[in-house]
Amino acid sequence: MKVTVDHDLCEGNMKCQAAAPEVFEVRDDDLAYVLVDEVPDELRTNVENAVRLCPRQAVRWQKEQK
């Protein structure tokens, strides 16, 4: 599964980085960046938490393309 951060919404609240530092990094521009292409299975729960905890609901699972 892929995860995305909507930069129109993101305001550098750091919740995603705290939940899954291997996957998210908040940089000097106060925006969070996704560090991996595919989220490894063992990090899924952490990313799930990032999705749930982002105050701006900017972190989302990417819908599978059919």
Added chain:
Amino acid sequence: MTQLSLSPNDIDLTDPEIFETNQAHEVFRMLRREAPVHWNAENEVMRGFWNVTKYADVIAISRNPELYISSHGITQMEPVIKNPMDEVMQGFGKMLITTDPPRHVRLRRLVNKGFTPRAVGAMEIHIRDIVTRILDDIEKKPGVDFVTEVAALLPLAVICEMMGCPRSDWNLMFDLTNKVLGGGDPEYQTDVPEAERGTVEAARQTITSGSMQMFQYWANFIQAHRKDWKDDLVGLLIEAELDGDKLNDEDILWFAFLLIVAGNETTRNAISGGMLALHENPAEKQKVLDNPALLSSTAVEEILRWTSPVAHMARVATRDTELRGQQIKEGQRVVMWYGSVNRDEDVFADPYRFDVTRAPNDHLAFGIGEHFCLGAGFARLELKVIFEELFRRFPDIHVDGDVQRLRSTFIGGIKHLPVTYTSA
């Protein structure tokens, strides 16, 4: 105090007495159990709406700002007799908080870099200076009204400085915010003859007159700024461009209005409510005294969860939909009760316990999603610094007299809170 009937059929959450007498949590507990998405029937003054009391449902509504919009009313109040002035006064579609995407996103990006945790963190020393001045002023007195002499002054100073509003006008901003947000309380209905205070009409008049004075003040302020530009938030808004166009005076006016109103009474009540909660739970207060670092880790978050200063925000459904099995019709309002979701048994262990070490604590006191509180970072920092300084200087500070609550269904407010203390 009237004894509340605790059956969903009799519940009317437009009744400010429920909040003034601190009985709302009993009502919410019952609603979460028996009618978590509850139809609040129309009464003589107000149209019906849905009371939403579960955490998961507020998340679902907030995730969908196209289905549940903010531009057609953000409070429970939808008068049965529509007054065209009401929509104008409430700024439908005009303010950040009453605008929907896609415009909302662009409007918010004009200012949000000044409110990120990093930007706010840089203000800590300055905020500590403001707090020091406030506490210097009360040091020599044996006791004060904590609300008017401490809690109200910090958010007022922070927001007024940010806007460039001179100190000589801070009192006016305090009075006008009380009228706009607390207009339902007779204490603030000073423009209405005494015999008529306490009625729905008196509330409407007070809110209108407070808003008009606020508009007038900021209209003049913006005019003056256009001639003599200054580097403050109003200055930034004058320079800002939205899709290639400069903002007009009306846009800037609504921005100023929103920031003053949203930044003041909310934070004030978190500070006062936090003081009260710590007083009522001496063991928890002791933990903070012994370990002030708890303030930045967990205690401030617990104060926010516990006080939930914004009692509710509302949305309007843009089409027929379903929520927890209830049929929501297009045009109906859903009212999200933050005080309820922040004590939802499905999310918080032992939710009625005030626990300064609570973790996790994913409360929704600042809302979530598209309209997540822009000032959350400021509010958190103000709370942290004021309690650090208060407990360092006056560790024995305690409530000493009657608590007077605000008569409001919108702001969980405390009007007066007598405290006494001695210097450490």
